[in-house]
Amino acid sequence: MTENIDTGDESLENPKNIESEKLSGEITPSNESDTITPKQEYENMEVHHHAHHDGKKNWKTYFWEFFMLFLAVFCGFLAEYQLEHKIERDREREYIQSMIGDLKNDTLSLGIAIRQNMKQVRGKDNFILLLDKGTWTKAEIATLYNMHWKYVGYTYESLYSKRAINQLMNAGGLRLIHNKLASDNITIYATYCNYVETVQQQSIMNASSKALDYSSSIFNNSFIRFSPDLQLQRLQSGIPALLTTKREVIKSFSFFLEQDKDAIISGTIALKKNKELAEKLLLLLQKEYNIK
Numbered sequence: 471m472t473e474n475i476d477t478g479d480e481s482l483e484n485p486k487n488i489e490s491e492k493l494s495g496e497i498t499p500s501n502e503s504d505t506i507t508p509k510q511e512y513e514n515m516e517v518h519h520h521a522h523h524d525g526k527k528n529w530k531t532y533f534w535e536f537f538m539l540f541l542a543v544f545c546g547f548l549a550e551y552q553l554e555h556k557i558e559r560d561r562e563r564e565y566i567q568s569m570i571g572d573l574k575n576d577t578l579s580l581g582i583a584i585r586q587n588m589k590q591v592r593g594k595d596n597f598i599l600l601l602d603k604g605t606w607t608k609a610e611i612a613t614l615y616n617m618h619w620k621y622v623g624y625t626y627e628s629l630y631s632k633r634a635i636n637q638l639m640n641a642g643g644l645r646l647i648h649n650k651l652a653s654d655n656i657t658i659y660a661t662y663c664n665y666v667e668t669v670q671q672q673s674i675m676n677a678s679s680k681a682l683d684y685s686s687s688i689f690n691n692s693f694i695r696f697s698p699d700l701q702l703q704r705l706q707s708g709i710p711a712l713l714t715t716k717r718e719v720i721k722s723f724s725f726f727l728e729q730d731k732d733a734i735i736s737g738t739i740a741l742k743k744n745k746e747l748a749e750k751l752l753l754l755l756q757k758e759y760n761i762k
Contacts, residue, residue, distance in 0.1 A: 562646045565638060566759045569656065572631035573752040579629040580745040586626070587738040593621040594731040601724050604717060611711040618689050622727070623682040625675050626737075630667070635660045649758050659747045666744055670737040677733040681726040688713055688723055 597617040600610060638644045639660050647653040690713055714720075756762060 558646055559648075561643075562648060563759065563761075565634060565643055565646060566652070566755055567761055569634040569638070570752060570755050570761055572634045573748050573755070575631040576629070576748045577745060577752065579631075580741055580748065583626055583629050584738055584741050584745065587734050587741065590621060590624050590734050591731055591738070593617065594727055594734075597621050598724050598727055598731075601720055601727075604720070605715075606712075608711075615689060615693050615711055618685060619694050622685055622730075623678055624734075625678050626671070630663050632663070635663065652755055652758050655747075655751045655754055659744075659751050662740075662744055662747055666737070666740045670740045674730075674733045674737050677726070677730040681723070681730045684723050684726050687719060 597614070600606070600614060600617070603610070606614065635656075638647070638656060644653060644656070647656065690711065693711060
């Protein structure tokens with residue numbers, strides 16, 4: 471009986487030891503867990519990092535990103551091109567409006583110049599006929615002086631409104647004219663204007679200068695400087711007029727006067743053609759651009 475009791479006491483003490491052993495066994499793993507925590511966290515970070523790479527973009531994603539970027543750039547280019555195109559169209563219309571205004575002025579000025587030139591031609595014809603008489607009364611001499619004042623040394627200056635032409639031809643504005651028919655006719659008109667201003671006008675000036683220079687051997691300049699009315703009064707008062715009446719001198723002057731007349735006739739023909747070109751171009755521009 472005593473042994474049984476002792477055995478029972480030992481068995482009562484053993485559970486305490488077992489509990490302490492269990493407790494110590496549970497605490498030990500807890501300490502080990504605390505010491506490896508940083509490593510585990512690092513490993514966990516690495517595992518998370520690798521998990522991010524598992525969602526890589528496929529070729530379709532890259533294609534759509536590229537397509538959207540390309541579309542944005544292309545639309546921007548189209549918008550800029552459209553704006554530039556509109557600006558050029560507006561400038562083109564401004565040039566055409568200016569050109570139409572100049573052409574209207576040119577047709578009026580050319581018409582006046584043509585009438586003045588024809589008046590010069592008729593006057594020179596009558597002057598030559600009177601010179602060819604050879605002998606003149608005092609009244610006819612007075613008429614010769616009056617004709618000299620009106621019909622010798624006559625020239626005409628540039629008659630063109632060249633504002634639009636200069637801008638189009640010299641400043642590169644002609645490239646803005648997208649209508650080829652209009653552009654071609656503007657070039658033709660500008661070229662012919664330049665021809666009239668240079669070749670024809672120079673020819674008239676040369677012929678007129680020769681006639682004027684040669685006339686100084688026949689006519690006294692002191693009677694030519696007055697106004698026509700005062701000049702006619704002085705000539706009719708009986709003051710001598712002609713410096714010479716030699717036939718060969720008069721003939722030579724008539725020859726130079728005839729050349730002067732022919733140069734003006736040629737210039738008038740050019741002016742008439744220039745007027746036709748101006749009228750044709752005016753109608754064309756008004757029709758093509760719907761501008762009155």
